Amino acid sequence: MCSLTASVDITTDVDSLRSEIRDKSVRVIDVRRENDYKQDHIPNAVNLPLAHLLSDDSPERVLKIVNSLGIDDETSVVVYDDTFGALASRVAWTLEYLGHSDVTLLETTFSNWKSIGLESDSAIPEIQKKQHSMKLRSDILATSDYLETAKTRDDVILIDNRERLNFLEQHIPGAISLPYRTLATSDKILRSKEDMKRLLDNRGVAGDSEIITYCGSVGTLSGLAYYALKSVGLPNAKLYVRSFKEWKNLAKPTEKQEDASYWDLSAE
Numbered sequence: 001m002c003s004l005t006a007s008v009d010i011t012t013d014v015d016s017l018r019s020e021i022r023d024k025s026v027r028v029i030d031v032r033r034e035n036d037y038k039q040d041h042i043p044n045a046v047n048l049p050l051a052h053l054l055s056d057d058s059p060e061r062v063l064k065i066v067n068s069l070g071i072d073d074e075t076s077v078v079v080y081d082d083t084f085g086a087l088a089s090r091v092a093w094t095l096e097y098l099g100h101s102d103v104t105l106l107e108t109t110f111s112n113w114k115s116i117g118l119e120s121d122s123a124i125p126e127i128q129k130k131q132h133s134m135k136l137r138s139d140i141l142a143t144s145d146y147l148e149t150a151k152t153r154d155d156v157i158l159i160d161n162r163e164r165l166n167f168l169e170q171h172i173p174g175a176i177s178l179p180y181r182t183l184a185t186s187d188k189i190l191r192s193k194e195d196m197k198r199l200l201d202n203r204g205v206a207g208d209s210e211i212i213t214y215c216g217s218v219g220t221l222s223g224l225a226y227y228a229l230k231s232v233g234l235p236n237a238k239l240y241v242r243s244f245k246e247w248k249n250l251a252k253p254t255e256k257q258e259d260a261s262y263w264d265l266s267a268e
Contacts, residue, residue: 009104010104010105010190010227010230010231011104011105011106011107011188011189011190011231012078012104012105012106012107013107014106014107014108014113014116014118017042017078017106018118018119020076020078021042021043021044024044025076026075026076026077026078027046027069027070027071027075027076027077027078028042028044028045028046028077028078028079028080029045029046029047029048029069029077029078029079029080029088029091030042030045030046030047030048030080030081030110031047031048031049031050031053031079031080031081031087031088031090031091032047032049032081032082032087032110033049033051034047034049036082037049038122038124039122040114040120040121040122041110041120041121041122042080042106042110042113042118042119042120043119043120043121043123044125045080045125046069046070046125046127048065048069048091050081050087050090050091050220053065053090053091053094054090054218057094059097059098059134059136062094062095062098063098063132063134066095066098066100066132067129067130067131067132068127068129069127070127070128070129070130071095071100071130071132072130072131072132073099073100073132073133074102075100075102075130076102077092077095077100077102077103077104078103078104078105078106079091079092079095079103079104079105079106080105080106080108080109080110080113081109081110082109082110082111083109083220084109084180084184084189084224085105085109085184085189085190085224085227086180086220086221086223086224087220088105088106088189089105089220089223089224089226089227090218090219090220090223092104092105092223092227093140093219093223093226093227093239093241096137096140097136097137097140097141098132098134098135098136098137099132099133099134099135099136099137100132105189105190105227106189107188107189107190108187108188108189109189112187139238140226140237140238140239141238141239141241142212142214142238142239142240142241143240143242144240144242144246144247144250144252147172147212147214147240147247148252150210150212151172151173151174151175151212152174153210155208155209155210156209156210156211156212157176157204157205157206157209157210157211157212158172158174158175158176158211158212158214159175159176159177159178159203159205159211159212159213159214159222159225160172160175160176160177160178160214160215160244161178161179161180161213161214161215161221161222161224161225162179162180162215162216162221162244163179163180163181164177164179166216167179167257168256168257169256169257170248170254170255170256171244171254171255171256171257172214172244172247172252172253172254172255173253173254173255175214176203176204176205178199178200178203178205178225180215180221180222180224180225182199183196183199183224183225183228189224190224190227190228190231191228193231193232196228196231196232197232200228200229200232200234205229205234207233207234207236209236210236210237210238211229211234211236211237211238212237212238212239212240213225213226213229213237213238213239213240214239214240214243214244214247215243215244216243216244216245217242217243217244217245218241218242218243218245219239219240219241219242219243222239222240222243223239226238226239
């Protein structure tokens with residue numbers, strides 16, 4: 001069963017964000033493509049397309065980007081996307097890795113924000129550059145070398161967040177399957193805390209273990225899973241950022257699920 005620690009705020013609800021925007025007490029980051037952002041976005045949001053970040057996500061460059069977005073160590077940050085929270089999660093995790101502690105995900109997507117009639121505009125806010133420190137959180141990052149050793153330990157759970165069929169075809173030895181599609185609801189990027197706890201309990205994800213998530217290539221789907229773990233108070237989580245693509249490119253061992261039953265194709 002999941003051993004829960006103190007609850008951690010992973011998402012920000014729409015009413016709270018609207019209030020923070022009015023109070024000018026938050027930096028909102030839109031991680032969609034620039035053209036989509038320019039058409040319309042949440043008021044006062046700044047744009048950081050995920051592709052721009054990932055073109056070089058070295059800490060030194062990320063620090064420059066963060067400074068240019070007017071974010072210092074004390075800035076409250078909320079990140080959103082239009083892709084069920086996966087892209088926003090990867091950006092939020094990157095800020096965490098840099099050492100920024102006050103970052104959350106908007107509880108819903110931009111499309112849903114608009115569908116329930118909330119305000120948007122196309123104005124580009126003026127940004128005053130700030131200075132952020134760099135205190136890298138190595139405790140939330142898993143490299144291929146680290147994973148190769150860690151996955152053999154009894155106190156480590158390795159989670160594959162790709163589609164179930166991809167997992168059945170090939171995965172890192174010892175991994176369990178938790179498809180990213182199981183993490184959300186129809187209108188929220190993450191299930192409720194109790195519902196998420198039930199899902200993780202059913203997968204045998206225990207709170208006293210170190211949990212490493214990975215997906216296909218750049219850590220987006222597994223980034224969402226990283227925050228799903230945190231949402232139920234499981235803090236000992238790491239993201240294998242380079243994920244299965246790097247693992248295969250390095251010719252590290254993989255395994256296939258033999259004799260998969262019909263149940264193996266189901267989400268639950």
